[in-house]
Amino acid sequence: MFLDKTGNRRLVKFVEIDREKAGIPKKTIYRLSLYHRCLFKLTENGLETVSSSALAKAAGVKASQLRRDLSHVGQFGTRGLGYQVEELRMAIREVLGREHLQPVILVGAGNLGCALLRYGGFQKEGFEVIAAFDAVPEAVMKRDIGVPLFNSEKLDSFIVKNKVKLAILCVPAEKAQEVANDLVLSGVQGILNFSPTVLQVPEKVTVNNVDLALELENLSFFIDRDGEEEE
């Protein structure tokens, strides 16, 4: 779609590059989302063009890396000038498949789950959580969560009926694998997992783990070393 008409490009290794998605490194995808967000802010500020170095700085990466990442998207830059902010944003948006947004469900409406529902971050980036599920919905009812809440029994049929492919998983660690199995069986293909558990899923299913305690622990490793400041 992007680089075919230039013709005889030597695609020695992965001839599949036209089928873009398979060819773009996972880390690049992640950063593309970041660039997308930065470009949006630039648009809000009325900027029309931006250079790789300026955008890179906004995203916290090196300019060379940004250009490398964008090379997976296509050639949008004007040499000597930079990129058209809006054009580039749309191109990234297309590559990321953000034109038609996926509906999302949330499973496990405990403390964290409810907070995520109220947290505007997902909506602001265009995701809509269309329903929440909990094993004991009565306990959650009194909280104002702003989306329909169902008993977990309804989970499977809801997923099938609404063709849900994305789920946020906030159940206790002990239940996580079990619930994940249900999700996968019903057709969910992506799970954002907040449980401190290593989920076992089929290869075609993607799991992104958000492990809060692990992040903290990781941070603390890089801190405590100068508590003693030897030498």
Place this chain on the structure above:
Amino acid sequence: MFLDKTGNRRLVKFVEIDREKAGIPKKTIYRLSLYHRCLFKLTENGLETVSSSALAKAAGVKASQLRRDLSHVGQFGTRGLGYQVEELRMAIREVLGREHLQPVILVGAGNLGCALLRYGGFQKEGFEVIAAFDAVPEAVMKRDIGVPLFNSEKLDSFIVKNKVKLAILCVPAEKAQEVANDLVLSGVQGILNFSPTVLQVPEKVTVNNVDLALELENLSFFIDRDGEEEE
């Protein structure tokens, strides 16, 4: 500070390791935390020894990778048998510097911040959030958050007085950089950042970003591809 003046002979291995903290890859550190957690579960189940392949499976990594990671910790395995669960766990714990835990503060007690405070995950892994701060504490007061809550004005002095090095940042995106600057000036060296913002900090400060919308977006990329093709 760890094991110097008491001069235990049996800990000779560790002394070397202690010096090379800088030499362990970041990704390995992350996985070591994961192994640590898995080993803890094994202990609870009464297991005394474990092979690299079994532990690797529990952690969701390849056995070869696990062994490579552990080689940064030292030689604890018994060929033909495996590892002593408890011994290995202690060794990892030591490398990670988990013997003396860092106190943590939380800044920005909105929806997400409050949920994190109530969420038991940090405590369960040994971290203690000793205080929370908010620009408008009155709005939060009525919620039961279980830790002392202060006005953000008190932030700097509190950090200095309590020698806080770790902070969880949950303020709105617009405020994030500003608050981060304060934290760094007061002596914080590690920030767990939940704001969808690229923080600019000095090199000696570590920032771990937990960007929820970005994770979802990333997931959705790997989903929508077979909405149309079934080959």
Place this chain on the structure above:
DNA sequence: TCGTGTGAAGACGTTCACAGCT
């Protein structure tokens, strides 16, 4: 025999540096 520890190889990701376009 079994399973660790590790050199070597490979895969992957990043950065350099410059050709080439505006």
Place this chain on the structure above:
DNA sequence: AGCTGTGAACGTCTTCACACGA
């Protein structure tokens, strides 16, 4: 001039495969 796009160099992480010890 200024800036992109990219081959090539470089560095990092992962996996293989096997020597060696229990």
